[in-house]
Amino acid sequence: MSMWEYANPKKFMDWTAPVLPWAFGIAGLLTGVGLVWGFFFTPEAELFGATVKIIYLHVPAALMAINAWFMMLVASLIWVIRRHHVSALAARAAAPVGMVMTVIALATGALWGIPTWGTYWVWDPRLTSFMILFLFYLGYIALWEAIEDPDTAADLTAILCIVGSVFAILSRYAVRFWNQGLHQGTSVPVVTGGRTVADVYWVPLLMCMIGFGVLFVALVLLRTRTEIRLRRMRALTARTTRAA
Numbered sequence: 001m002s003m004w005e006y007a008n009p010k011k012f013m014d015w016t017a018p019v020l021p022w023a024f025g026i027a028g029l030l031t032g033v034g035l036v037w038g039f040f041f042t043p044e045a046e047l048f049g050a051t052v053k054i055i056y057l058h059v060p061a062a063l064m065a066i067n068a069w070f071m072m073l074v075a076s077l078i079w080v081i082r083r084h085h086v087s088a089l090a091a092r093a094a095a096p097v098g099m100v101m102t103v104i105a106l107a108t109g110a111l112w113g114i115p116t117w118g119t120y121w122v123w124d125p126r127l128t129s130f131m132i133l134f135l136f137y138l139g140y141i142a143l144w145e146a147i148e149d150p151d152t153a154a155d156l157t158a159i160l161c162i163v164g165s166v167f168a169i170l171s172r173y174a175v176r177f178w179n180q181g182l183h184q185g186t187s188v189p190v191v192t193g194g195r196t197v198a199d200v201y202w203v204p205l206l207m208c209m210i211g212f213g214v215l216f217v218a219l220v221l222l223r224t225r226t227e228i229r230l231r232r233m234r235a236l237t238a239r240t241t242r243a244a
Contacts, residue, residue, distance in 0.1 A: 009228050012086050016221045023218035031211030038204035051115045054108050055197070056205060060212035061104035062130070068098025068216060069133065069161070069168040072140075076158035086224065088154035089231070091161065092144050093223030097216055099137035106130060129167050136164035150231065 038056035075091035078084055109127065110120040121127065140160055147153035197205060 009086055009232075013225060013228060016225060020218060020221055020225075023214055023221065027211050027215035027218055029211075030207045031215060034204045034207030034211055038201065038208065042201055042204060051112060052201070054112050055201065056208045058105060058108035058112060059205060060209045061101045061108065063209060064212050064216050065098055065101040065105050065130070065133065066168050067213075068094050068101060069136075069164060071220070072098065072161050073165045073168075076154075076161040079154050080158050085150075085154075085231075086228070088150075088158075089227040090220060090224045091157070092154075093227050094216075094220045095137055095140050095144070097219045097223070099134065099141065101212075101216070102130065102134045102137060106134065133164065133167045136160070136167060140164065 035056055039053050042053065044050045044052065072091040072094050075087040075094070078087040079091070106127075109130075113120050113122070140157055143157050143160060144153050147156065
């Protein structure tokens, strides 16, 4: 069986139905345990005190804000190349989730900035690129809503997604590109395999990151199912109107 068969709307609805409860359950368990463990059972940092515990929200949210856009990029490229409608709907479904993750990352970063930098906001390369990424999320969602023809909307939003991927990359690697930025280096660098997080904070942070990742997948699957149902309803309504 080809993997592309799972992109068939009916098969997608069939296999995601039993997966969703497990995904939400695992996400809730991992995120809940990670947050409680991190906020209540880890010590305060020597330099930053209790404010260091904001990493349990900030790091997973920032990670998913960037990876959500990359997921949208992959789904958009699949749409452009293979014209699978479910992939376009999945990209559309992921955008609001990614935007919320970006807002959480920006808000928690601002809370971290007051004790660390003495201000809620600085025009740091990573913060600036994250703000631009947020604006791209808004533009992507607005473009979907502004165009009535779904295929045309999918084509244009795919182009926007490809352009916006530049800022997703900048958000991920801004600290390496511009050493003069105030933002500290990546806590969990994927490429080097190293990390700057102390062992006492690492396990609950890892649980939160995995939990946020599973939650993102669950929300995208749920929203994609909703998009499929909405498209079916529009098609039925259109046929009924023509028949009348």
